[in-house]
Amino acid sequence: MLHPYQELIDLLAETPRRLTGLLANSEARSPDREEKLTRVVAHLAAVEALLRERIRRMVAQETPYFRAIDLASAAEAVPSLAEAVQRLGQERGETLTTLMTLSLKDWERSAIHETLGEVTVEDLVEQLVEHDRAHLEQIERLLAGQNTPWPPEPN
DSSP states (O other): OOOTTHHHHHHHHHHHHHHHHHHHTSOOOOHHHHHHHHHHHHHHHHHHHHHHHHHHHHHHSSSOEEOOOOGGGOOOOOSOHHHHHHHHHHHHHHHHHHHHTOOTTGGGOEEEETTTEEEEHHHHHHHHHHHHHHHHHHHHHHHTTOOOOSSSSOO
């Protein structure tokens, strides 16, 4: 099916595979580096759940209002990197299912964000793609032994 938003969906689908590949090809990691990686992946999963819920609200409600949330602190505690990766995969699967069921009109639905103003479903999905890209780069730096700051992004 040719879908104008298929490229965004494909980019989102690629993230868990890229992450798994990066982690599988890395050498032994120190406990400190493992903790940092776990925190980043748990953060990705938490942001995923938040944005998916916002997309669902945008489709179900007429122009909902969203308060700004400190995304850097949005992460659930998980005991291991493997569990964080699994959680991200589950969350991403649910998001992809949600996006695949949207009509073309749904992608244009909007909300008002406290700091961003009017945003569409497409805008949120593009933000999620960019968020993935930034954190995959951060994970690559961590795996290369470089230090990366936390919080991982300016808010």
